[in-house]
Amino acid sequence: MADLPALDHTFTAVLQGDMGPHKWTCAILRDSPRILGTGRSVKVDAEVHGVRFVTSMLPHKGDHMLPLKQSVLDAIGKTAGDSVTVRITAAA
Amino acid sequence: MTGTELLGRLREENGLGVVRVEDVYATDIPDLWSAITEPQRLARWIGTVEGDLRLKGRFDAKFTSGWQGTGVVEICDAPRLLRVRTQQPGGEPTVMEAQLSEEGEATRLVIEERGLPLADYADHGAGWQAHVEDLEAHIDGGEPGDWAQRWRELSTAYFALIGR
Numbered sequence: 001m002a003d004l005p006a007l008d009h010t011f012t013a014v015l016q017g018d019m020g021p022h023k024w025t026c027a028i029l030r031d032s033p034r035i036l037g038t039g040r041s042v043k044v045d046a047e048v049h050g051v052r053f054v055t056s057m058l059p060h061k062g063d064h065m066l067p068l069k070q071s072v073l074d075a076i077g078k079t080a081g082d083s084v085t086v087r088i089t090a091a092a
Numbered sequence: 093m094t095g096t097e098l099l100g101r102l103r104e105e106n107g108l109g110v111v112r113v114e115d116v117y118a119t120d121i122p123d124l125w126s127a128i129t130e131p132q133r134l135a136r137w138i139g140t141v142e143g144d145l146r147l148k149g150r151f152d153a154k155f156t157s158g159w160q161g162t163g164v165v166e167i168c169d170a171p172r173l174l175r176v177r178t179q180q181p182g183g184e185p186t187v188m189e190a191q192l193s194e195e196g197e198a199t200r201l202v203i204e205e206r207g208l209p210l211a212d213y214a215d216h217g218a219g220w221q222a223h224v225e226d227l228e229a230h231i232d233g234g235e236p237g238d239w240a241q242r243w244r245e246l247s248t249a250y251f252a253l254i255g256r
Contacts, residue, residue, distance in 0.1 A: 055196025
């Protein structure tokens, strides 16, 4: 696993639906291998519009995707096609 | 595939080699458990497994690596822990163990193979990474890559881990 003590990155993305076998809704981080320091999965603390959770950023076509649980989408009132701002920091 | 970023670690335990590979997959824990325990799905990424796949059951397996042998299911704690004791004809037994845990929406899988001769464990490290990359392709709805070519790409890095 990558060691990312300094990771603290904020990005804005349009939520994409129907991602992966479970039709997740995801925020895609472009140019992510440079930002995350790896092309593999990375465990992060994420904060989206005031809601914080631990998750994994997963490789997706050369970038990474961050899946949002339905409970998070409900809490922030967003759905696929909406724009979100995400802050990611290294998970403990 | 993503170059030679290593998913695996090698260590020695009681004079024998242990391979540990881990990664996170874009699916939930029941689906990943199914992918590593159901023969029709195992055939899509690692090889043929036939027999009694219940606790204490015996099975025959042939992997894309060429590995062929028999196994006994020692622990089957769905959907979190699977341990099988495996043996190639004329070889020493090894233990293969899969641990699954939720990580956000995704699932982390740790595979360990223990009890390997020290002459072989770097080989197995490269081999397991090639296998779990095929698992990732399967989970994402794709087909496995060329296992032998991927093993060759990875083996130099795994041998370097043990200074060879």
